[in-house]
Amino acid sequence: MKTWDTVAIVGVGLIGASVGLALRERKLAREVVGIGRRSSTLRVARRRGAVTRTTLDLADGVAHAELTVVCTPVEQIAEHVRAAAGSCPRGALITDAGSTKSEIVSSLDEALERHNPRQAMYVGSHPMAGSEQSGPQNARPDLFEGCVTIMTPSEKTPSKTYQSVSRFWRALGAKVIRMVPREHDLAVAQISHLPHVVAAALAAVTPAERLPIAAGGWRDTTRIAEGMPLLWRQILSQNRFNVLQALEAFCQELSEFRKALTYDDHDRLEQLLSKGMEIRRQARHRG
């Protein structure tokens, strides 16, 4: 398997530190540089063995990196990729781990076409491996094992760039799926961003005095609502048109339930419940 001399990770939260741990545990990189804004977070990542070196200076951190993985919140990704492209070795690879892709990829395609002095090679990625947890203290070397990573090359991405970054994710144990950025954003609105909004709203309307009787059903259904509000606000904002569309379909389905409950229409209620069960079963057989 190809190994790397130096990989830089910008942002050593749950995802970034897990990339580092996986690289180190699988002996895929000699040096893993952790780049961040807070010394305290970098210290945790280093203590956990996720990185071999840390720095607060992005330009310094990426200077020798054949591959830079940007794992910062979605609103900062484009800026960090541009900065890495300005300081990395000639022809180096850059990818990211953002949960949205259209806005990031199109702004980077444009920016790097205008100004890319070191001919850095960028392609977007989205490892679907988050959780309601965060921070390097929760990182795991096996976070990407069996996890789907969607890669979103644009028409401007050389196929060699796609192949190299795809090999990287697969080396961490991920299953790579290819989508155009626009399709990615629509798909994750349905399968990830809508569930997040639903979980948050469901938790929010639960009267606190009911929590002592909350059982497994409520806990599972609302688990992801514990995700960090700032990160999720950015994701939802960037993908808001797709999320709104998914919410519309969901509210439509709920109004079918309301109608069936109002008229106590047994057949219709059972039909609606069966529809959900059917999709859930299909998912089980696939997953």
Added chain:
Amino acid sequence: MKTWDTVAIVGVGLIGASVGLALRERKLAREVVGIGRRSSTLRVARRRGAVTRTTLDLADGVAHAELTVVCTPVEQIAEHVRAAAGSCPRGALITDAGSTKSEIVSSLDEALERHNPRQAMYVGSHPMAGSEQSGPQNARPDLFEGCVTIMTPSEKTPSKTYQSVSRFWRALGAKVIRMVPREHDLAVAQISHLPHVVAAALAAVTPAERLPIAAGGWRDTTRIAEGMPLLWRQILSQNRFNVLQALEAFCQELSEFRKALTYDDHDRLEQLLSKGMEIRRQARHRG
């Protein structure tokens, strides 16, 4: 700890067979009689060691039972409790495990006041221990350990009846909480029935072609949608006014999300997400 000579279980699905397994494993009953409509299900329950004897005849099955636990679908519970009350030993205890209580308890209070030749003592229970699984093959002796069981005595329930049945659930490891039937139904509409409708609707609107990229978030949020549609249709029907009210509050919250997304109102979005996170965290600290 008090032990029982004979306990009868009407309906040996997931809950009924788990009651049997728990009784047997904890050596709390000499004889556990499984009563059902299908020989095949009774055979599985017996093979698993959940019951010591089986019968298709309810009257025969409860004839020597100091305690009968009715674990059938909610629409059949009142009828089965009445039948048990007609054939059990004089002054025997009867409880049930239904997810709704108002309709069941009030119809039984009335029926047993009119006709209770053996002076059977009924009190309603709801062990909140279901799952998306079903059938005696999924039963577990530890299903009730740490699980909340809501008991719903009415003004007509003698306190000795409440105490005895409460001791029974606690002997299986459950934490007993007392509520009046009306409060129970409102509470579970919010904490259990609404999440079920939400999970079912969320699964139902997920396009099947997205399932290959479904990750932990989607899976957790929709897990309970795999519950049996017929059982859940009955539960939702019996509790439809409370469920409609909970749905109303939930849809209101979703429309706040829609508004915030439409205007890309960052502060408001973060506020809405934080509200969900806050409740979720409170639940974690309690559970």
